[in-house]
Amino acid sequence: MKRYFWLAILVLLATSCAGAIAPPELKVKQERAPEAVPEEESADTECSYFYFLWGNTAAANGTLDEAQESYEKALVCDPAADGVMRRLASLLVRMGKQHEAITWMEKVIALHPADNESRFWLAQIYAMMNRYEEAVVTYQAILTDDPANLDAMLYLGALHASKREYEKAREMLEQLVRLDDQSFGGHKYLARLYREMRLFDKAAVAYNQALELGWSVPLALEAGEVLEQQGRLEESIALYQQVLDEDETNDQARQRLVGLFLQADRADAALAELEELRRSSTEPYKIDFTIGRILLDSGRLDEAIAKFNSILAVDQGQDGARYMLALGRLKNKERGKAKEQLLKIPADAKMYEEAITLLVRILLDEKDYAAMEQVLKARLEAPATRKPRFYALLASVYHQQGKNDQGKEVFRLGLAAFPGDANLMFEYGIFLDSTGDHEAALAKMEEVLKIEPDHAVALNFLGYTWADHGVNLDKALEYIQRAVTLRPEDGFIRDSLGWVFFKMGQFERARQELEAALALAPDDPTLNEHLGDALRAVGATEKARGQYERALALFGEEESKEKVRNKIKELAP
Incomplete structure (x- = not known):
């Protein structure tokens, strides 16, 4: 996640947490510290109170400049009216004048050094202005005076997280929930921190605790996302269904359910949720398009064709639907109708190139070269x-x-x-x-x-070709490592990396890379054969035999099969 996520948390804390974190309530009778005012300076409290009330009325009416002027006049009448200072600082923040707000809050703290509520407000203004170090120092000062101050822990933890100081944030928030296991804010922000640190198991537990203390739809959606990342599909499905029980109009939960049901091979359940989404959608054709694709993928060709036809009946310009209709016709062995639809897709359509490519593929299958x-x-x-x-x-x-x-x-x-x-x-x-x-x-x-x-496939082509011929191995390694960096999830490029290590005689490293490649592309015969070669080179004969036998089963060409058979024969019995 990005740093601004935690900045948003700090702002939300300022507006939604307990009153101790918000600016202190202003008392009608102004607090003042006579010892801080020179004896010869007199305070006109009636004058100050008059302008204070005037400022309140102006602020309520939205005339902020007038409010600022009134509060400042109140402070001329009584320079030590700390309540007016707080109210003025709050107004200045509202006006975007944070620098001036800080000046007034520093004056309040000079009058009342032990006033932690004012320290909170000052630290919050520092955070708003990205003056993180000063905010941290201020929160730490509060905790020095009051080590069990839960609000300070919550704020400081969020602040550390905003600076990506995750371990410091974790230490502070974990200490908070140890001191108060009923802290909703503590569990909630700890859950978000764990998620950001990719500690999904811990995040799931923390979200569950937060939901038990204060269930809400937004928080449940966050928790569901974490469960998805853990692959806990049924639990995330149950949570999203609970969200819909609370708010049946929540499209976000319903959209996630569609994806989860598809992952779980529950196409009918996904289609039912899409029908519900369609009821409130302002663009129902998009929902119909998704329904059509699911029907197509599920082999329900007649229904898919009918759905795409219904989209085109409303709008002939829906070229994506026309392309999918052509696919449906093709799968339904209606080649002529498929070609007819593809030829209708205009050159300015997004699917134009794909349409012509599919048309050529159909003609190739028919061997109609002309x-x-x-x-x-x-x-x-x-x-x-x-x-x-x-x-x-x-x-x-x-x-x-x-x-x-x-x-x-x-x-x-x-x-x-x-x-x-x-x-x-x-x-x-x-x-x-x-x-x-x-x-x-x-x-x-x-x-x-x-x-x-940075053309990854060209880098791989050159590197693999050199490696396969046993030439330019150092440069081959350089090129393939660049390609792997560019496309780390490509099993074939990872295979090339293993193969160049094999050709360099680094058999154990080759085995490691080839196993990683096979995890990404397990059904490729060449990758299985390569791993067999590496296992054979490190002395793992039986494992090598297993990989060769799998490669033999996967290869289609007799020449490749014969080569693998010979390798199996060469293995020691």
């Missing part, structure tokens, strides 16, 4: 319909037919039209590699990195 060429060439003719991806698709069509020279010409034209497009250059490199021109492919990948130095 139609593919026609579709793509027609769109490459005009700037309005021309996209870099279409050049790569057309080149791929030529490659499928063995017309590689024509494919190269398409890339030449594409890069002339889009000279700075790193992805198109990358696709050219992949194309060249598929034709067997590996050196040219590597050169294109280097060009990709000149355009976009």
